[in-house]
Amino acid sequence: MARETILLTRQDIGRQIDVVDGIDAIEQAMGAYERGTDYLPPKAIFDVPVGEPAFAACITGMTRAANLLSMKLGHERTNNPQRKLPTTSSWISCFDPLTGELLMICDGTLPTMYRTAAAAAVGARQLARADSRTLAVIGAGQLGRECLRAVASVRPFTRIVVHDRFVEMAHSLVREMSGRFTVPLEVASAEDACRAADVIVTATNSREPIVMNEWIRPGTHLSCMGADLHEKIECEMALLPRCRLFADKIEHALIRGEVSQAVEKGLLGKDCYVGSLGEVINGAPGRRSAEEITMFDGVGIGIQDTTIVRTIYDQAVKQGLGQRIAFS
Ligand SMILES: NC(=O)c1ccc[n+]([C@@H]2O[C@H](COP(=O)([O-])OP(=O)(O)OC[C@H]3O[C@@H](n4cnc5c(N)ncnc54)[C@H](O)[C@@H]3O)[C@@H](O)[C@H]2O)c1
Structure with a gap:
């Protein structure tokens, strides 16, 4: 039976x-x-x-x-x-x-949300600098909430900054999470959050870039999780050539991930990813220096x-x- x-x-x-x-x-x-x-x-x-x-x-x-x-x-x-x-x-x-x-x-x-936030955290664990201290979470919806909790657990962050286009969403997440963390949580503009960050997690459904190239310091790691359809984009395209790029599944990410619009416009080639995050987990080189900007582009896999x-x-x-x- x-x-x-x-x-x-x-x-x-x-x-x-x-x-x-x-x-x-x-x-x-x-x-x-x-x-x-x-x-x-x-x-x-x-x-x-x-x-x-x-x-x-x-x-x-x-x-x-x-x-x-x-x-x-x-x-x-x-x-x-x-x-x-x-x-x-x-x-x-x-x-x-x-x-x-x-x-x-x-x-x-x-x-x-759990598996996506866990993948964002794995991206940060594998690729972010060990001395990362400030985490920026862009997007305070259901994915942003889980990303904050997951990514905050993989580095000894001393400051967490949250941005959402609806400032009340960001305040609400900060209020909810303040009791769970001993480090300060703050609401900030996208610019202030990105300029301060060692690690940035993006978790929005935006169809316009939010994270601007000139705000990103050398040595930053980005786990970009929100763009899972070609129409969505969270980072200014000019940032992408500065990044050492990894995906969860390269074939999917090229057509639906953070890079897909830049690939379509010819700003990046189809060989833009160094490799997959799984390969880094298995021992392939990830971050090579403290100055490199790394990006994990996660579109989600079954x-x-x-x-x-x-x-x-x-x-x-x-x-x-x-x-x-x-x-x-
Ligand atoms: N990569 C994956 O495997 C995966 C898995 C789940 C969800 N997602 C994607 O993640 C995104 C977020 O999902 P969700 O369920 O959290 O959605 P949600 O609607 O709960 O939250 C999205 C948040 O992003 C904010 N936002 C949208 N545009 C913004 C902008 N321009 N600037 C600042 N904030 C902005 C919204 O105000 C909202 O708070 C969606 O695009 C979803 O498809 C991806």
Whole structure:
């Protein structure tokens, strides 16, 4: 008889795991993926014809370490804030790869934020200067919130600066996080945040550059996570040739990541990435000097979802969390 399926809401997941719990597993998964052990079918991303920018996506992954097949269905609706709804939402189904049993259906939005923020943190752990002291978080939405917590855990930061185009969003995140950190958290303009930063994380859905070239000091590391579609961009294109560039998956990042508009315009070649972050995890050279500017361009890969939902599933089984349903 097939195993029961576990149903988990976003609240269930938020209660059981923390973003910081996922960083090591995501790092190991990104390294293992580059060693060729895992299975990553192509992403399917398509327009939903509703007369305004609307996208749906199916993102799948399977890893040996997780022994799980995950299939995520996601949506993005740019105008949702006007409806008082989040811009992005998703759901993940997890299957036993051998038997095809449906083991879990869960909220995919929080796991997506966790795995993306964990990847941003891995980017900073692998590429930022060891003496980085100021972290700037650009974008105070759901991804920015998790990025702040994850990236702040990988270097001994003494100052955290948050920027959002809606200053109240930035204040709200700073208020929420102030109780969790002993270091000062501040709200700042994009310029002040970037000029002060040793590490910058971008987590917006902007379609205009926010991070300007002249604000970025030598030695800075950027983990750019918000641009996951060709239309989105967070950094001024002139900054990109100054950076030693890494991606999570180069083929995807070239068409949908932070560099994609610069590649289309011919400002950067298709060989602009030095390599993948997974290769750096596996020992390839990352940062080569204290002056180099490094950038990790993360568009998200299915094996990151697989990895994070394995942890969620195991905890749910162990602690008896969520509802159970027998479909047959
Ligand atoms: N790379 C990945 O794997 C991955 C995963 C999840 C989400 N994302 C992307 O990350 C982005 C953020 O997602 P989210 O769920 O946090 O969205 P959200 O709507 O919760 O938050 C986005 C925040 O960015 C701010 N913002 C937008 N434009 C800005 C600008 N020009 N200057 C300053 N702030 C600006 C908004 O005010 C908002 O607070 C989206 O583009 C989403 O598609 C990427």
